[in-house]
Amino acid sequence: MIASFRQVWQIARLTFLEAVRQRFFNFLILLALALIASAGYFRQLDFRDQSQELRFIADFGLGGIVFFGSILSVVATAQLFFSEIENRTALTMLAKPVRRWSFIAGKLLGVALLMLVFVGVLTTLLGFLLWHREQQLIAIYHDAFIKGNWLNEYPDAQRVRFVGLAVDALLQWLKFDVLAAITMLVASFSNTNLYTVVVSFFIFLICQLQYIAYDSWQKISFPALRGLVWLLSKFFPNFQLFAVGEFLVFPAKVAVPHSAILAAVGYGALYVVVFATLAVSSFRSREI
Amino acid sequence: MAVPAIRITNLTKDFRLGLRGIRLRAVDNLSFEVADNHVFGLLGPNGSGKSTTMKVILGLLEPTLGQCEIFGLRSNSVEARRLVGYLPESPYFYRFLTGRELVDYYASICSVPRAERPKRVADVIDLVGLTAAADRRVGTYSKGMLQRIGLAQAIVHDPRLVILDEPTAGVDPIGSEAISELIIELKRRGKTVLLCSHLLAQVEGVCDDLAILNQGHLVASGSVTDLLRRQGQSNLVVENFPIAAREEIEAVLARHGAKLRHIDEARVALDRLFLEKIGPTAGKPKDPS
Amino acid sequence: MTIDRNSWWWRQGRAAVTIIATLLVTGIILGPLQSRAWTITRRNQPELNFQNLGDSLGQGTLLGVLGGFRNILADFAFLREYTYWEQRDQPNTEAMLNLATTLDPNIVMFWTDGAGIIAYDIPAWYKYDVPRPTTEAEAKAFAQKQTEINHIQAQYGLEFLDRGLQFLPNNYNLLQEKARIYQNRLSDVPGALEQAARQYLLAAEATKEVYFPMRQGIRLLWGLGDKQHQFEAYDYLKKRYPTIPENIPDAQKSVLWDTLNDMESALKIPEANRAHFPQPANYSKDPDFSPLAGFSPDGS
Numbered sequence: 093m094i095a096s097f098r099q100v101w102q103i104a105r106l107t108f109l110e111a112v113r114q115r116f117f118n119f120l121i122l123l124a125l126a127l128i129a130s131a132g133y134f135r136q137l138d139f140r141d142q143s144q145e146l147r148f149i150a151d152f153g154l155g156g157i158v159f160f161g162s163i164l165s166v167v168a169t170a171q172l173f174f175s176e177i178e179n180r181t182a183l184t185m186l187a188k189p190v191r192r193w194s195f196i197a198g199k200l201l202g203v204a205l206l207m208l209v210f211v212g213v214l215t216t217l218l219g220f221l222l223w224h225r226e227q228q229l230i231a232i233y234h235d236a237f238i239k240g241n242w243l244n245e246y247p248d249a250q251r252v253r254f255v256g257l258a259v260d261a262l263l264q265w266l267k268f269d270v271l272a273a274i275t276m277l278v279a280s281f282s283n284t285n286l287y288t289v290v291v292s293f294f295i296f297l298i299c300q301l302q303y304i305a306y307d308s309w310q311k312i313s314f315p316a317l318r319g320l321v322w323l324l325s326k327f328f329p330n331f332q333l334f335a336v337g338e339f340l341v342f343p344a345k346v347a348v349p350h351s352a353i354l355a356a357v358g359y360g361a362l363y364v365v366v367f368a369t370l371a372v373s374s375f376r377s378r379e380i
Numbered sequence: 381m382a383v384p385a386i387r388i389t390n391l392t393k394d395f396r397l398g399l400r401g402i403r404l405r406a407v408d409n410l411s412f413e414v415a416d417n418h419v420f421g422l423l424g425p426n427g428s429g430k431s432t433t434m435k436v437i438l439g440l441l442e443p444t445l446g447q448c449e450i451f452g453l454r455s456n457s458v459e460a461r462r463l464v465g466y467l468p469e470s471p472y473f474y475r476f477l478t479g480r481e482l483v484d485y486y487a488s489i490c491s492v493p494r495a496e497r498p499k500r501v502a503d504v505i506d507l508v509g510l511t512a513a514a515d516r517r518v519g520t521y522s523k524g525m526l527q528r529i530g531l532a533q534a535i536v537h538d539p540r541l542v543i544l545d546e547p548t549a550g551v552d553p554i555g556s557e558a559i560s561e562l563i564i565e566l567k568r569r570g571k572t573v574l575l576c577s578h579l580l581a582q583v584e585g586v587c588d589d590l591a592i593l594n595q596g597h598l599v600a601s602g603s604v605t606d607l608l609r610r611q612g613q614s615n616l617v618v619e620n621f622p623i624a625a626r627e628e629i630e631a632v633l634a635r636h637g638a639k640l641r642h643i644d645e646a647r648v649a650l651d652r653l654f655l656e657k658i659g660p661t662a663g664k665p666k667d668p669s
Numbered sequence: 670m671t672i673d674r675n676s677w678w679w680r681q682g683r684a685a686v687t688i689i690a691t692l693l694v695t696g697i698i699l700g701p702l703q704s705r706a707w708t709i710t711r712r713n714q715p716e717l718n719f720q721n722l723g724d725s726l727g728q729g730t731l732l733g734v735l736g737g738f739r740n741i742l743a744d745f746a747f748l749r750e751y752t753y754w755e756q757r758d759q760p761n762t763e764a765m766l767n768l769a770t771t772l773d774p775n776i777v778m779f780w781t782d783g784a785g786i787i788a789y790d791i792p793a794w795y796k797y798d799v800p801r802p803t804t805e806a807e808a809k810a811f812a813q814k815q816t817e818i819n820h821i822q823a824q825y826g827l828e829f830l831d832r833g834l835q836f837l838p839n840n841y842n843l844l845q846e847k848a849r850i851y852q853n854r855l856s857d858v859p860g861a862l863e864q865a866a867r868q869y870l871l872a873a874e875a876t877k878e879v880y881f882p883m884r885q886g887i888r889l890l891w892g893l894g895d896k897q898h899q900f901e902a903y904d905y906l907k908k909r910y911p912t913i914p915e916n917i918p919d920a921q922k923s924v925l926w927d928t929l930n931d932m933e934s935a936l937k938i939p940e941a942n943r944a945h946f947p948q949p950a951n952y953s954k955d956p957d958f959s960p961l962a963g964f965s966p967d968g969s
Contacts, residue, residue: 095491102488106474113476144778148744151773155741179472184533187438187466187543188489189458281684303707326696327689333706338740338775348709355706359699366695370688377680380440396677 099190100198107172107202116167117206124160124214128153132221146222146229146252147342153218154337157211157264164210165268166292169203169275174285182380193372200269200276200368207268215261222252222341256340259353266360267334271296273367280374298324299331306330329363383452385541385572386414386437390446393432406432408596409446414589416451416540419563419573421583421590421604428593430576434545437574438466450541462490465534469546469576471526475519479510479529482518483536490537504532508562524555531562535571542566543574548582560586584608743773754786757794762786770833777842780833784843788826788850792819816857823854844872845882852889863898866890870905880920883909884928891932903932907944915949922949 111117131152176182176199185195275292282288305325312318333356339348391410394403407429414420424430435441436448439456448455451463473482483501492500505514508528513521518529527547534542544563548556556579563573563586577583583590584604591601600607621643630640750765766783773779795818802808830847837843848868855861869886873879890902906929913920926949933943 098491099489102485106485109476110474144776147776151740151744155738155744159738159741180468181472181474183438183440183468184466184471184473184486185489186440187461187464187468188486188537189462189491190489191458277688303711306703306707307711323693326700327692328696330703330707333703333710336710352706352709355702356710359702359706362699362702363695366691370691373687374684377442377684379442380435 096191096194099194100201103185103190103195103198104201104205107199108205110175111168111172111202111206112209114168114171116171117164117210120160120164121210121213124156124210125217127156127160128214128218128221132225146226147338149221149225150218150252150257150338150341153214153221154260154264154341157214157218157261158335158337161207161210161214161264161268162271162296165203165207165271166275166289166296168206169199169272170279170285170288170292172203173199173276173279174288177380186380192376196276196280196372196375197368200273200364200371203272203276204265204269207265207272211261211265211268215257219254219257222257223254226252253341253343256343257337260337260340263334263336263340263353263356263360266357266364267331270329270331270360270363270367271299273364273371274299277367277371277374280371280378295328296331299328302328302330303332329359333359382416384413385416385418385451386412386420386455386574387449387452388412388433388437388446389448391433391436391443391448392445393429393436393441394444406596407436407593410593410596410598411446412591412598412601414541414572414574416572417567417570418588419567419575419586421587422574422576422593423578423580423583423590424593427595429596430593431545432596433593434543434574434576437543438464462537463540465537465539465542467527467530467534467542467544467547469549471530473518473526473529473533475517477518478515479518479521479525479532480505480514482529483532486533487536492537500536500538504536505529507535507565508532509558524551524558527551527555527559528562531559535566539571541572541574543576545576546578547575548577548579556582739772743769743776743779746772747776747779750783750786754790757797759791759794762791766829770829774833774836777833777837777840780830780837780840781842781846784826784830784833784846784850787829788823788854792822792854819854820858823850826850826854839871839875841872841876841879841882844868844875848872848882848885862889863893866893866898866902873909877912880913880917884921884925887928896936899932899936903929903936903938906932910944910946915951923952923954926952927954 131149176185182195186192271292274295275288278291278295279288282291302325305321309318309321309325312321336348336353336356340353389411391407392405393407394405397404410429410433422430422433432441436443437450437455439461442456450460453460453463474485477485480501483505484497487497487501488494502511505511508531510525510528510532513525518526521529531544531547534544547559547563551559560582563575566573575583575587587604589601589603590607592599626640626643633640746765746769750762750769753761753765766779766786769776770779770783792815795815796811799811799814802811827847827850830843830850833843834840845868848865851861851865851868855864866886866889869882869889873883873886887902887906890898890905893899906925910925910929913922913925915922926946929944929946932938
């Protein structure tokens with residue numbers, strides 16, 4: 093078993109090294125960095141309420157991470173899997189004493205490492221931009237920030253909660269891992285890269301909308317439709333659970349409690365395991 | 381009796397084509413054995429079922445019927461794959477790794493102990509003659525070098541059975557000769573080698589046994605010597621053959637119940653000539669035998 | 670009928686059933702976790718609450734599909750709105766404002782800025798759409814039309830803010846903005862100043878740390894002139910006065926103390942019924958400033 097875990101780590105390491113050399117990854121991360129960095133120039137806009145400027149920057153950054161991260165998660169997973177099949181390095185690997193679950197787990201772990209780097213780099217840049225601008229605002233509105241008058245005048249004004257930013261980064265990384273596991277499941281029985289990417293994005297959209305089925309099935313009177321909507325609400329994970337970045341970075345009057353965050357983390361982690369297990373099961377019977 | 385390296389019994393493999401379920405029978409009721417410490421050639425035209433057979437041996441495909449064993453173990457078991465090293469056809473490896481890193485990577489995958497790994501890697505790289513290029517990226521390797529590094533990764537974990545799929549495809553005659561010598565060296569070290577190749581001259585030169593497949597069926601198998609022997613015929617190599625002596629020779633042979641079929645000029649094989657002129661021994665005195 | 674368990678159909682069917690069943694069971698088992706996390710997430714995102722499926726399939730689909738990316742799109746829409754605003758393009762300006770607030774209704778600035786543009790800026794564009802009046806009759810018609818447009822846009826602005834209050838209930842900024850629109854853009858409409866006063870006082874109740882709306886609401890109520898409203902203003906101030914801190918200059922406790930005294934004098938409150946709050950410790954009176962200046966007891 094230890095040997096298997098060692099193999100998983102070796103495969104993951106090589107998958108990660110291969111991924112960071114891909115032009116697509118480098119292009120995407122540069123694009124995301126540029127988008128986040130550009131948010132720093134929006135101070136020229138007339139934000140009547142200076143606290144909203146920080147929110148604007150945070151929106152840009154978090155949105156960029158979500159958008160580009162979702163794309164990278166799907167495309168990288170599909171690409172890294174099918175490159176092994178097409179180049180027949182999978183043949184060489186699976187002819188070794190490597191279990192198929194080790195291969196899949198290694199690939200997924202490699203993608204998870206890639207997404208960790210991606211989210212880490214972007215979140216660090218965003219955090220720096222927010223901190224830098226916040227320091228500038230404190231310097232300008234020192235009394236207001238420090239003595240509390242700011243809050244008296246603008247009750248919505250809030251300082252950036254960097255711990256919340258880090259927690260949101262973790263949640264986004266977890267969501268990307270679930271998406272990668274879904275992509276791996278599709279790839280395990282798919283014949284082409286393109287099909288895998290298209291179907292995975294389609295499933296991603298469904299997961300984004302799952303909350304409608306989850307909230308609505310009880311309000312449907314027609315039994316067949318009610319049952320179908322209930323099934324849909326159970327079948328796919330709810331990706332909206334992870335869309336809490338703005339409330340973690342700028343806690344609302346009712347903050348997101350730790351139990352909700354832990355529940356979301358557990359939810360995401362379990363779905364990663366489930367989809368990965370299904371991918372292994374499907375890949376076992378795939379003829380290479 | 382020694383356990384054969386490979387035992388294939390009544391192997392049949394069907395592939396399903398399209399949604400209508402049309403079946404393609406790639407291998408049909410195939411049975412043969414590969415003896416331990418032999419070099420075995422698996423021959424056949426394109427589409428004969430060689431690759432399918434090889435994938436079943438490697439555990440990459442499940443047989444539709446029949447079974448395959450490697451040293452008595454089911455071929456699709458992890459334990460069996462520990463005993464096997466595989467060099468694929470036209471190998472593609474991770475271009476960003478150096479030769480040494482690549483072999484080390486596969487050594488770790490195959491659970492070669494960490495303490496032994498550096499020496500083992502160095503040894504196999506030396507065996508395949510790539511020590512000088514071991515620290516260059518694989519992406520800079522020539523075709524022949526790729527084949528050799530591929531062979532190195534196949535044997536780094538000291539398998540008992542080595543499977544080589546077209547190891548000399550696209551390789552020049554010098555490289556091809558080097559690979560042939562490596563195969564012989566592997567046999568000398570006690571390994572069994574299964575060789576798939578279209579280069580019949582090479583197969584004839586290194587293999588002890590062979591099997592010929594056609595359209596999924598076994599059409600011939602046995603030792604090379606037995607298969608290639610022309611029953612009832614012998615070759616004589618004669619120096620300074622005088623044409624005038626032909627009648628006398630025919631008469632002598634007739635008295636013994638033999639018949640001279642034809643007289644040809646002795647020819648050296650083209651690859652032999654090439655190696656003599658260009659290979660590593662070019663310019664050196666020839667061995668009179 | 671015998672089933673060939675080695676057939677492709679059987680094997681694929683078994684794989685599909687395995688996947689479906691596993692995901693279904695997983696969804697059921699993880700139901701409590703999802704419920705725990707989703708209840709709180711949804712509470713913080715009121716735009717994701719829908720009354721019925723019909724509501725959801727319109728706006729909800731858009732929001733859901735965009736997911737965490739909708740905030741950045743809302744920001745882009747808001748930036749785009751600026752360019753239309755510069756061009757005095759009313760339809761596109763309003764469209765971008767609606768899009769921004771639909772995508773991210775949690776941003777107060779979208780609502781307050783948007784309401785300001787709708788109620789103040791767009792009416793001012795009218796003069797660019799018509800020729801300058803040259804006669805007295807034309808000037809009169811222009812003024813009449815301008816007033817009509819002002820009122821219409823002010824109403825739109827109020828409706829816009831009411832929509833915002835659905836997502837940000839009791840938000841001080843939105844309430845104050847409503848009050849300003851009533852006060853500045855509808856002051857000639859009967860009842861508007863009273864509405865302004867009420868909105869100011871609602872804003873004051875929404876956030877007790879801000880004091881300007883309270884003062885403004887009291888002044889406007891008093892300024893309506895009738896005794897009922899003036900007593901209402903006096904009662905409100907008397908109730909709030911003890912909660913006003915002395916150490917925050919913005920609270921202007923000294924001014925409020927003077928205001929209370931002036932109200933009691935103006936309303937001829939009997940001595941025994943007066944509040945008799947102690948003078949603030951840092952009391953200072955500006956002789957040139959009267960708290961109720963411009964708001965005489967009879968409302969003139």
